[in-house]
Amino acid sequence: MTKILVVDDERSIRNTLRDILEYEGYKVDDAENGIEGLKLVNSKKYDLILLDIKMAGMDGIETLEHIMKVSDTPVVMISGHGTIETAVEAIKKGAYDYIAKPLDLNRLLVTIRNAVDKSNLIKETKTLRQNVPQTWEMIGNSPAMIQIKELIDKVAPSNARVLIHGSNGTGKELVARWLHEKSQRAQAPFIEVNCAAIPSELIESQLFGHEKGSFTSAIRQRKGDFELAHGGTLFLDEIGDMSHSAQAKVLRALQENKITRVGGEKDIQVDVRILAATNKNLKEEIDNGNFREDLYHRLSVIIIEVPDLNKRDGDIPLLADHFMDDICKKMGKPILTFSKEAYKKLEEYQWTGNVRELRNVVERLAILCDKQVTGDDIDKYLQPLK
Numbered sequence: 127m128t129k130i131l132v133v134d135d136e137r138s139i140r141n142t143l144r145d146i147l148e149y150e151g152y153k154v155d156d157a158e159n160g161i162e163g164l165k166l167v168n169s170k171k172y173d174l175i176l177l178d179i180k181m182a183g184m185d186g187i188e189t190l191e192h193i194m195k196v197s198d199t200p201v202v203m204i205s206g207h208g209t210i211e212t213a214v215e216a217i218k219k220g221a222y223d224y225i226a227k228p229l230d231l232n233r234l235l236v237t238i239r240n241a242v243d244k245s246n247l248i249k250e251t252k253t254l255r256q257n258v259p260q261t262w263e264m265i266g267n268s269p270a271m272i273q274i275k276e277l278i279d280k281v282a283p284s285n286a287r288v289l290i291h292g293s294n295g296t297g298k299e300l301v302a303r304w305l306h307e308k309s310q311r312a313q314a315p316f317i318e319v320n321c322a323a324i325p326s327e328l329i330e331s332q333l334f335g336h337e338k339g340s341f342t343s344a345i346r347q348r349k350g351d352f353e354l355a356h357g358g359t360l361f362l363d364e365i366g367d368m369s370h371s372a373q374a375k376v377l378r379a380l381q382e383n384k385i386t387r388v389g390g391e392k393d394i395q396v397d398v399r400i401l402a403a404t405n406k407n408l409k410e411e412i413d414n415g416n417f418r419e420d421l422y423h424r425l426s427v428i429i430i431e432v433p434d435l436n437k438r439d440g441d442i443p444l445l446a447d448h449f450m451d452d453i454c455k456k457m458g459k460p461i462l463t464f465s466k467e468a469y470k471k472l473e474e475y476q477w478t479g480n481v482r483e484l485r486n487v488v489e490r491l492a493i494l495c496d497k498q499v500t501g502d503d504i505d506k507y508l509q510p511l512k
Contacts, residue, residue, distance in 0.1 A: 127151070127152070127153045128151075128152050128153065128173045128174070128242055129152070129153045129154075129155070129170070129171070129172050129173050129174075130147055130152050130153070130154050130155075130172065130173065130174045130175070130176065130238070131154075131155050131156070131157065131163065131166055131167065131170075131172045131174075131175045131176070132144065132147075132154060132155070132156040132157070132175075132176045133156070133157045133158075133159070133160065133162075133163035133175065133176065133177045133178060133181075133186075133189065134156070134158070134176070134177075134178040134181070134204070135158055135159055135178060135180075135181045135182060136178075137158070139178070139227075140156040140158070143156075143176065144156060146231065146234075147238075150235065152238075155170070155172075159181055159182065159183055159184065160181055160183065160184035160185065160186065160188065160189030160192075161183065161184055163175070163177070163189060163193075164189065164192050164193070164196075167193055167196060167197055167199070168196060171199075172197075172199050173199065173200075173242050173245055173246075174199065174200055174201075174202065174238055174241050174242055174245065175193065175199055175200070175201045175202070176201075176202050176204055177189060177190060177193075177201050177202070177203055177204065177221075178203075178204055178205060179203055179204070179205035179212060179216070180205055180206070186203060186205070186216075187212075187215065187216060187219065190203070190216060190219055190220065190221055191219055193220075194219065194220040198245075198313070199245065200222035200241040200242075200244065200245050201220065201221050201222055202221065202222055202223045202224070202225060202237055202238070202241060203216045203221045203223070203224045203225070204224075204225050204226075204227060204229065205224075205226060205227060206226065206227030206228070212224075222237075222241045222244075223237050223241065225237060240356075243349070243354075244314075244315075244356060244357060247314075247315040247354060247358075263448070264297075264300060264304060265441065265444050265445050265448045266438055266441035266444060266445065267440065267441065267444065268438040268439050268440050268441045269439075270433040270437060270438055271433075271438060271441060274301065274430060274432065277428075277430060278301065278304050278305055278308060278430075279308065281305065281428050281430075282304070282305045282306075282307075282308035282309045283308070283309060283310060285399050286427045286428050287380070287399070287400045287401070287402070287424065287425050287426070287427045287428070288302075288305060288401050288402070288427065288428045288429075288430060289402050289403070289404070289408075289422075289425045289426040289427075289428070289429050289430070290302060290401065290402065290403040290404075290429075290430045290432060291403070291404060291405070291408075291429060291430070291431050291432065292403075292405065292431060292432030292433070292434075293405055293432075293434050293480055294405050294479070294480065294482070295435075295479045295480035295481055295482030295483060296432040296433065296434060296435065296480045296481060297432055297480075297481050298363070298403040298405075298432050299318070299361070299363060299403070301403075301430055301432055302318075302359075302361045302363075302401045302403060303316065305359070305401055306358070306359040306361075306399075306401070309359065309399065311357065311358045311359055311399060314355075314357040314358030314359070315354060315355050315356075315357070315358035315359070316355075316358055316359045316361065317351045317354050317355040317358065317359070317360050317361065318361045318363060319332060319333065319351050319360070319361065319362055319363065320363045320364055321362055321363060321364045321365050321366075321367050321368040321372075322363075322364035322367040323364075326369040326371075326372070329368060329369055329372045330369075330371065330372050330375060330388055331344075331348070331350065331388050332350060332351060333350050333351050333352055333372060333375070333376065333385075334350040334352060334375060334379075334385045334386065334387055334388060335347070335348050335349045335350030335352075335353055335385075335387040335388065335390075336348050336350075336387050336388035336389050336390075337387050337388070337389040337390045339389065340387070340388045340389020340390070341388070341389070344388075344389065347387075348387075349387075350385065350387065352379060352385045352396045352398055353385070353394060353396060355396075355398045356396050356397055356398060357397055357398075358398065358399070359398070359399045359400075359401060360398045360399070360400055360401070361401045361402075361403070362376075362400065362401070362402040362403070363402075363403050364403065364404060364405070365402040365403065365404050365425070366404040366405070366406035366408055366411055366416075366417060367406075370418070373417070373418045373421050374418070376421065377418060377420060377421045377424060379396065379398075380400060380421075380424045380425075381424070383395060383396055383397065383398075384396060400425065402425045408422050408426075409422075434477070434480055435477040435480040435481050435483075435484060436476060436477055442469070442472050442473045442484065443464070443469045443472070443473070445481065445484055445485075446464060446469070446472055446484065446488055447464070449484070449485045449488040449489070450462055450463075450464070450488050450491070450492055450499075453488060453489050453492045454492055457492065457493075459492075460497075462491070462492060462495055462496075462497065462498060462499055463497075463498050463499070464498070464499045465498055465499065465500050465501060467500065467501030467504075468498075468499045468500055468501050468503065468504050470501070471501050471504040471505070471508070472484070472487075472504060475508060487507070487508060490507055491503060491504075491507055494507055495507070
């Protein structure tokens, strides 16, 4: 159950908020001042904190500063005596939002839902990052990879949109992940959408969400990926396969930082960094009428070209060792090594499937070989078994 802490020195406000929030299904604790509130924050886990600004002793701004040092729980400031300057100060110090008294019930409940959703996404992202810390490691010291790593280091801290181009299996998603991990949005959600895998009639609902009853199977309201990625990064993979209708809506979202759910009328503000990837030549797609030129220019502030594996001289042995280490650990078996002849044969092979194909081959070798992978093993197992 979602747990909320209410910190306010007015008993009537605390009681009213408790009644409203418990009716909505939330579990509520309350505190009458900042010091008592901090004690509860240090001893319990909360999904959201409602914090009054004007309180005797330690006021809300000072309390907020202490909370930010010990917790990543979203804090919504409330006050009947606030000014625009106070609201701006609270947001700068880390508050999720600011609501003036008398409280607008609808706005309060919407803000709470959005804050809790964002908090849950951040927790899920942290859990995933802890569970798979090596999955997104960038392996390679070839000139091409060094150039990409240097470019990522320069571009990641900005909010610039990036278009990642490369053949299938080269690691475009890995580049997107690293752009996010090294950005100021790293603690916020990273949402990936495979535009080629979603039917054209469903892509708009996937990206922008829908209202209940907007189409036959819309039995409930659904937030789209733009909303879920609010404050973080939205990765549009294979964007060259996106429908014209969805392209137009994505363009509007980039221009105005707002979206509208399918079947809805209300504009929803979004703060999202867009990363896009494609294996297609988008300039040719524009000439053929398949892709909007204005969207292309919006997406391609920075362009990163990810090279084919065959052009990454010297990286294949490093990648083979990395994959073998990872795969054997997951299988619970001793890590296999490669002979010099095995490395040579891997480097001479034409990898049409790029890094993805190499990983599949190494997994095959890990299963079928013993102790050391030899040149003969490469000859025997490089091609799929028939």
